[in-house]
Amino acid sequence: MSAPIKETSDAPVRRPVAKTPARAGDERGEGVVLNVFSHGFLALWALLIILPLLWLVLSSFKTDAQIGGSAFGWPQNWSLDVFSRAWDKGIGDYFLNTVIVLVFSVPLTMLFGSMAAYVLARYEFWGNRFLYYFFVAGAMFPVFLALVPLFFMVKRLDMLNTYQGLILVYVAYSMPFTVFFMHAFFRTLPTAVFEAAILDGASHSRTFFQVMLPMAKPGLLSVGIFNTLGQWNQFILPTVLMQPQSGDDPERYVLTQGLIQLQQQQGYASDLPVLFAGVTIAMIPMLVVYLSFQRQVQAGLTSATLK
Numbered sequence: 001m002s003a004p005i006k007e008t009s010d011a012p013v014r015r016p017v018a019k020t021p022a023r024a025g026d027e028r029g030e031g032v033v034l035n036v037f038s039h040g041f042l043a044l045w046a047l048l049i050i051l052p053l054l055w056l057v058l059s060s061f062k063t064d065a066q067i068g069g070s071a072f073g074w075p076q077n078w079s080l081d082v083f084s085r086a087w088d089k090g091i092g093d094y095f096l097n098t099v100i101v102l103v104f105s106v107p108l109t110m111l112f113g114s115m116a117a118y119v120l121a122r123y124e125f126w127g128n129r130f131l132y133y134f135f136v137a138g139a140m141f142p143v144f145l146a147l148v149p150l151f152f153m154v155k156r157l158d159m160l161n162t163y164q165g166l167i168l169v170y171v172a173y174s175m176p177f178t179v180f181f182m183h184a185f186f187r188t189l190p191t192a193v194f195e196a197a198i199l200d201g202a203s204h205s206r207t208f209f210q211v212m213l214p215m216a217k218p219g220l221l222s223v224g225i226f227n228t229l230g231q232w233n234q235f236i237l238p239t240v241l242m243q244p245q246s247g248d249d250p251e252r253y254v255l256t257q258g259l260i261q262l263q264q265q266q267g268y269a270s271d272l273p274v275l276f277a278g279v280t281i282a283m284i285p286m287l288v289v290y291l292s293f294q295r296q297v298q299a300g301l302t303s304a305t306l307k
Contacts, residue, residue: 102228163252169241185216259282
């Protein structure tokens, strides 16, 4: 009996080729160069951010003569009196007005934005895509083009120079980005949990508030920080909508307006340390908020990609 004939293939057999020491060394060298370049770029970027902030804070402790003589010199007097003077010149009132507006505008933005994003992400209905792209288009629409009709609309509602008028405008202004961000986040949440809640008899509102919204906490925290920063630093909207309409109408300037008013009030008798102190007071709360929730913001931005 003849032995069975083994089938052979004409295709060449590919065998793993071991890396030569020289090739492995070249890859390690490229990795070291890339690592050094990336760390050097990050260090340069950090210096470009930290040095101006440090110069601003240090200038608050100087006098006009020291700032004029050597703008980059070290302060000779570390008194906090300049901060109290800045607070008494109106920064305290501007700070309070800004806090009042944001206490209402940020939660309302998060509530309405997350509700709209949840419906667009979880429910299929006619016009779903149109509404979603309508919100996305709102994020790309320059606010400068809407200032004139916005002014007359708020004036017709008799809400010029009022907290509620600015709050409503802030909410509308921040809705597109909030819907865009939370829509992507809600779509990454597991559908099985949503279906289980519906099968257990939970209503749509209960499913949203007690099941889906707690699961979206990282995304809510991230977009909440961005909305807080954006509304805190907003200038053009309060400048148009928060101007006194008569002599009896009180001034309700927010911080961005107040800093400009503080500079204009000085006239020729400049008091640059007070102005620097006012900017420092306006800057510190946002630095504290961001540094306190830095890990949560990073987790919220990356969780949608990792799920």
